[in-house]
Amino acid sequence: MSDRPPATTRADYRWFIEIPTRWHDNDVYQHVNNVIYYAFFDTAVGRFLVESGVLDIRHSPVIGYVAETKCQFLGAVAFPDRVTVGLRAGRIGTTSVRYEIGIFRNEDETAAAQGHFVHVYVERETGRPTPLPPKLRAALQPLRVDAGASAREEKVPAEEGGAEGRHILSGTRSPELGEPGEHGDGECGERRG
């Protein structure tokens, strides 16, 4: 029943950015406040999408809405530490991606915090879920940690299926969301959602 992964290390991630801490990242207890770690998460995903040429924040017709995030806090980080954020694609669905993220302090090898960030891709105009654009799917390939996983039919964690079915701003139920078995590689031939 355990879904707690062990503490991750840098080797568990595939793409990295550095984020220096800011004075007010620390709170009254002299460490980076728990809320700020989520700012590291969404900055890493946002930078990845922009740098991959997938997202134009103002104009892209498809944007990501956050369906769910979670973080376990394992060790302290404090200004003026330098944070490195590691990113990998834990699960690539039809209309969503579960990014997995590690937060590393200074030169530490073991994560100070780790978690996930589920992005559901929607049409900017309507908020309706839409299949991942091919350019995104391609950009995600180097972020995958297990190249053999996509072809297998995986059991989808309920929280992601539920999150996708009830995602931000969409009254549309998409019961087929979260069934990864059919999302092959290449061009998303079997577009759904």
Added chain:
Amino acid sequence: MSDRPPATTRADYRWFIEIPTRWHDNDVYQHVNNVIYYAFFDTAVGRFLVESGVLDIRHSPVIGYVAETKCQFLGAVAFPDRVTVGLRAGRIGTTSVRYEIGIFRNEDETAAAQGHFVHVYVERETGRPTPLPPKLRAALQPLRVDAGASAREEKVPAEEGGAEGRHILSGTRSPELGEPGEHGDGECGERRG
């Protein structure tokens, strides 16, 4: 395998505060950014602890460190909406509490977002986990949603046990953490940790 609860309503929570949104809570997509919801979480828990007389931020010998948080985003909220945060105690352990939290927009009955916030109580000086102070345990009673649950031996979600065993700043492992069976009501006669 599903651990996804349905969307909660106000009736699912026991203590509430209102938090007006601020201009910069909204992000480029015109909704309250996912990170800000966690600021609602830690403000609600912080206000509860201070208003219950349990926490003096500067002086209390026992303080809470955040071991884990999670949030599912179900509907949008945007400045200038008014947010109501609902709080309940989902699980009260020996040295930790899992608060469960719902975020409600304006007059809505159904949560716009919901999640949890695990606080591990530690000695301020050493960062070592310590049993919940009696005053805290007493203050939590009205926040419990199922008065009969505490006596039952529950399976503890691994992430909470793991988070507690590997909590912030403490190298101390506390193998007895996460076994709720013995935390009775009243004065915590069976103190451990």
Added chain:
Amino acid sequence: MSDRPPATTRADYRWFIEIPTRWHDNDVYQHVNNVIYYAFFDTAVGRFLVESGVLDIRHSPVIGYVAETKCQFLGAVAFPDRVTVGLRAGRIGTTSVRYEIGIFRNEDETAAAQGHFVHVYVERETGRPTPLPPKLRAALQPLRVDAGASAREEKVPAEEGGAEGRHILSGTRSPELGEPGEHGDGECGERRG
């Protein structure tokens, strides 16, 4: 040479909102961090504009860009204090407004902080300065502290003229900015900028 006003009191302002503090408003020194006061400023101005029916954040053709802000910190505020923000219109120009703002802690009569916030009104599409919409000019009247001032030709503080001439995103120089003498009442017959 002194441009330092004395500490203001609630009587010096004309429109008020309450903003409860949040957990992470406090910083390592146990007080609300200086940066957060500016979040109080822009939330008060934003709420005023929305509640007056002047601003639709997504759709209004005219929006405000911040040209300048300043704050003096006179006394401490800390979570969980309740902040009241007082607003007045210190100077109403052709295309800009200098809002003056006081921050009050709990029941205190004297400001814990005070400052100003210069908003330049621009066409959303082009970023070019544009005269204040009549609805805004009307909404500002109750915020003025000196009803006789508008008809007088005032010397415009250089920083506001300069800021307006070189305001955000506009390459257009508007030399006439900052000369309040000609903005009469009513419908802004002499539209310029």
Added chain:
Amino acid sequence: MSDRPPATTRADYRWFIEIPTRWHDNDVYQHVNNVIYYAFFDTAVGRFLVESGVLDIRHSPVIGYVAETKCQFLGAVAFPDRVTVGLRAGRIGTTSVRYEIGIFRNEDETAAAQGHFVHVYVERETGRPTPLPPKLRAALQPLRVDAGASAREEKVPAEEGGAEGRHILSGTRSPELGEPGEHGDGECGERRG
């Protein structure tokens, strides 16, 4: 009467740090929100103090409280731009320093924003203003832009004198504040700004 300086360039500053923008630095108008610039200010000053070995956030007996800040916004910055913050010491008083700050976007030579940040140095325990520690005064020398200024007796801008007299948390008036000539004993016998 004008106290508006022209737009500054990198050559006007003496010490620099880079701060990458974060996803939620941008607001609904797609630019870095005005509030965040002040986070750049206090991060630059904080890093300067820590890296100079002057400040130990947890333990230094003398810490800085912010008496006043101001910023003019000249051009837009937006995530994912990289910000460079330039710092100089505009005026070094007995118990305070007026830091002057420029915010530069990517490779731009001209400031996107500029302003000041007045720090009053106080005894951590009491909040009373105290003369700048010698180590700080020494660290500030390379940040001064006009080495000849110190020997001149300067008129102290009222806002700084006023701010110092009425600084955070201290009811104590320090009439000698703001008059650099006489800050006597200890190591600062002949030190002037």
